[in-house]
Amino acid sequence: MDGVDAAEERGPARVRNELTAAVVDVLQESATVRQPVSRDLWLTMLGEELASPVEAFTGDTLRPWLLGMVEKCSSVRNGLSCLVRSLGYVEQQSPSVMDLWRLVDEWEAVEFFDGADLHVLRPVLQSVGPKGLTALARRASRSRTQELPLWCDTAWQVFLRLAGANSARGELPASLAFLALVADRFVEEGQPVSAELLRRWNRVQARDWGLDDEMTQWQRTEYVPPSSSHVPAYLMIQFEPDGMDPARYYLSHWRQSDSEGWHPVPGDTVHLHRDDLPGEVERLVEQAEEKWADLRQPVILEFILPWELLNEPVEWWHKESDSASPTPLVMDYAVLVRSLERLRRASWHRPWHNKWRQLREQPADSHSHWSRPGQDESYFFHLERELKEDQGAVCLVLSGPPGDGTGVGDRELLAGLRSGVPAVIWHRGDCADPAFKDAVSEILQDRGLGSLVERTAKWRNQALALGPQGWDSHVGRHLAILLDDPERRPGPPGPPRAPLKT
Template sequence: MSAGEQTHGPGRELHLPSTVRVAVREAIVNLLANAGLAADRPGRSLMLELIHDNLGFPLTLSEHATGRDQLIDVVNACARADGGMHALDQAVRMLRPGSPESELLHRLVHEPRMHDLLPDSELSWLRSVLRGFTPSRLGILVRRAASPATCPAADPGDAWEAFCLLTELNTPAHGLPPALAFVELVAAKCARPLGDELREWNTWQARRVQGEARLRELRTEREHNGGGELRLHLVIMVEPDGIDPDRHVVSHWRQEDPQEWPPARGGIATIRGADLEYHVDQLIVDAERAWSEYREEVALEFVLPRALVNLPVHRWCKEHETGDPRPLFLDYPIVIRSLERMFSRQWHRAWRIRWEAMSGNPSAERVYYCSPQDTAGRHRLDAILSDGKWLMMVLAGPPPTRPRPGGDEMATGLRSGIPVLLWHPDAATDVLHEVVAWLLDGGGLGDLPARTQDSRRAAFREVTNPVDLRIARDLVVLWDDPSRLLFLDEGPYLPDAMREDSDERGRAS
């Protein structure tokens, strides 16, 4: 563990001695005492002479009644002196060459690990609790505690083994070692009183290593995420094949942890148009098998280019192999997302501003209903949507596969940052507006995907409603969250046309 106070590389010293943490100094005092230097006055005096020789000047020390108190004074004086900890390291290496204590002291000075900073009694108690305990989704807890770049490659067998693996990782700048972040996550999996005991233990250890602030933040984050709003997402991207118009390229991203984004891309396949629904069916069934032990809700999203936004994904079914396929909307809120906007970074600032505005005030009064007159004049709709009041658009009709320059509803909405677009393939304007107003009544924009799903279910049940919900089955909801962008393994994905343009610019530079 890098305690944040060391400088890296052999022979380098702590140039900011005040940052030598109490936990490091405590561990060094314990090590020296266990090596017999608390009781061995002559040995302690010799160590001090060597420290002074290595420093080139004497430390200012006080006389103490006990040998341990004298060691504390020596270690604290070394921590305050420029080069002092390095001098201590060299002195012990000369006193006890090749000994385990000299090797451990060297690591504590230059690269202390979490395991080295905790007293044996503390580790013994934690071992008794974690050994043999395997919380659900242990691998996810380990990845969440460690940053993705430093996550241990080994697959731990139980929580104690996971803790030990995480003690080898560096401490982030915020000061909470990954091993203690892991204990906090495990505590959340335990019932009382054990969960409370683990949290109390963790509070003391975080104080020891000066990671209390980050621990408080972590607990606050968990409280905010404890309201049942977490979802797992399966995101499926469909693109036309660049050569065969009857084929489509399908990629997918499946979340394994609702608190982590982005997940890794799950794969890519080229599928005939007639087989698209069946391929998506298999992706969903595979996801449900992987999620069999989860309790979170699931959301299904389709990332589509302009040419495919009218693909009827909301009518598709799953489990065709059973002979009784089940409509997707019975189990998932289904939305689409814009491929062009996701990878057009020049649109993202406006997009994020409107999304944040919607999070703060999702009022139904912030919906703009388009009319044919809006596209009669060039850039008339651009001017209307430049008002930050608007957060959702109801299109006058389904968008054509190719945009109309200067007067295209969908293109204008995307470029203006409108995060939510809705349309219907053939509903009359007044009926569509009535249904939308009913969907937004009470919950506003924030509940639109779930309310749309409920309306589709209600239409099947022939529930009596004040509006005609039969049109709800073909409503298309483009619901775009800018915080969940997609990435391929090598970085942000670019559609072929954009990638070629980027390559040209790269060659030109």
Template sequence: MITSLHVDDQHRLVEAILRIDGMRARRAREVLLAALERDLGHRLPFEHHDQDRLDVWALVDVLLNYPGAAQALVRNLERFYKNSLSVAALRDLVRELIPEPWLGQEARRELHQLMTSLERFDTGLTHLGRFPVLYRRAVGPAWPLLDREMRDLHDVVALLEEIPAGPDGVPPLLVFADDLARSAAPPAAPAIRDWVRRQAVVHGVDDALYQRQNAEVEARARPEPSETYLIIACTPDALEPDRYLVTAWLQVDREPGSTLQCSDEALPLSRIPELLERLLTAETSVLDRPTPDLTVEFVLPRRLLDHPVEDSKIKIAGFEHRIGIKYPVVVRSLDRMRLAAVHHDWRHKWSVLRGSPADAPVCLVTRRGEYDQEELFSKLSEAPAVLALAFPPWAAADEPDEHWVGLLSGTPVIAWCRDGRDPARFAREVKDLLAADLMRLPRRTMDLRRQALSAGAEEAGTDHLGLHLTLVFDDADRIPEPYVRLRPPA
């Protein structure tokens, strides 16, 4: 709910509406609701109830969710029932309980009509895949993620109107509409752009909006984002440790991510491929992503780091294949994201890797116990941004091992063979893998997985490293918002 009221105050509104003669009968309410929708410029998602009191309660819920709707209802009632004391009492109560929205009645109606026009002309509904990202860009990371239950642009516009302006003074609604105009097709785009310009002048933020637009033009002049990320986070359920609460984001380069899945139902590991298939084959924002490349990232707790997530299979038009041969698939550490104490080292090592991806230092460990744990931690703390291990993690996830020491040292890239490997062979194979630009490692790992399944790899068979390699590739510049420590506003 946008305008939140105490239940007692909502009862007061219900009682005040029922005192008005024309609002007591359902048929009369339907006529007035139709007039209200014409006044607002869009339909209201109102579901009728058989009992009058419940019906009016549901109507108040809708009025609170759309800025200006309660005030518009009062205006319509004043036209129908002039000099009515019960209408005047409702008007006074609305003034007491519901603040006046910053957008004027005509401006709001015009905007909603523009949204209706956009939906009419955009028959493919491509805008639906963009507005979660545009919403996130407009409000910034401090506000809640967009509710996936929102039905259309009218709901988003109503939500944004209630969110106050940021440090530059520009209301998020204007930022959203301006970005939407840039991605919309004619004839909607020029009309939305003109509406934004006029409202910026009316509210005295035209200079701030102009500066913001200039900054975005400069940003767009830079190279296009090189990658889109589908991030799947699996958090162990507190009551059933073999089940996981799954959250999925879509993130374009380093823009704020938009939530695709956030379920309260804990899922077994066997259900993750089913969710993954839906996101990769049916989720609009994934299919309409602005860049063709897509990396799939699994944010996993320690006990799942060794799970072969790249072997998860999806089916398209009857053809089933592993995701690891279609997309670069990497693992990220949920525990490290939650452990703020190691974030400084993690970010430092990531910046070293990003700055010198062709010659970043690598630490190779071919035998378990080759280093004392404190010795390994000291070695990794000195410089290496990459740790390569010829063996899998210990089965007992609550005891420290080389993999866990690597994570705690802040090492952002850790690669290992899940089934163990002859030390000399692993050293040779991983040296070839790490020989070039390490920022391209996820893509080269995908190529290795393809090689393992190609005709040219028949001699290697199931022993090919591409079928056994786990790659932790943990971008410290893209820590998902739930795991970022809050900072004071700029």
């Protein structure tokens, strides 16, 4: 009896019962589940995720209660995902949470394949390690899957993850396309037996689903590698004040590499001391580079900063700081800052959208506004009035840096944010520096501001060329650019209060 026939011996009920038991096995090993206080916190969050209260554990034996709770969650749409996500709010990326996500993917794959026993594929697919899996997943999903979660470290986990992924009418499902690609890889590596097992399973599934033509078309279609895209990838990093301790922040991040649309992938939220932010940013940049090793697009770093950090020279923070020659972020990336306050203040969004449309749709009629504060208090009022009346004013040049103690730069920036100006430029130390005025005049010579990022990068590169001993004397070292696209927004950062990072 071959592997495909053997798989039919395990019926759908047994497959689901074994998965339920496996989920409970993992939960029983979780410190959160074993301890009453943390368990209650988890159950509260789970009830909120499910929009239905969860019965607390009051008995003597934990396993029967867990079995019942898993059964309840599995009967609700996305219920098991809610279970794991709420546990992740307490434990973050613990081994238990990773194992549970693997089981959730398997559960959903079993449902997608109508209760089929998939274990005949497991040993073959688990022999394929993480190298190259993201590229195969992108190709199998027609680029709908841009990244793989951390727990997808074998071809088995990727197959489970892709099962049920959206496919257009007339397309081979991504999971079957992935198996075909892995089979081709086995052939190339001289493993014909493994390749034939996958192909046979695929043929049976395609026949049962009436997808013979789609399978044939997939196999006959010549793969054309994606061309280099000019649409940038983004790593967005957000610092949110703790609200209680002024020295601590919640750091969230998102990765966006889909050149066909805006689909940012959220990461964890961590709670850090102000002094630890640069180190965490360095870790996130390195992590993104590992995930994007085969990416052909340029990469932009965006920092979503609260008011008190807007003048922080984040583009000069380092990567590879453990080496003898750390590299400033600005050497490898275009770095922009954005305003957390504007992102969160919905009442500022209408003029923001209007000014952005002006910049995008009528670039020839767009221009910058240079702040020149007068001597009386009314200047700031009239600055905001003029910016709101002049729809073509899409860039504001500050006369002083925010946070310098004078309040001038802060109030000018506030006027700009309220009036919807999407671009703001300033010198982090001295906006009256003649070199700064010359640099900004050159940067803004394109009325449409279409080359704002590129021209700013040119001045920063001139500073880099002087090296660490000389770049502080160059204006490019001190240029700050806030560029806010209201259509390019991150998703929710997760729980409002993430656990402390240890």
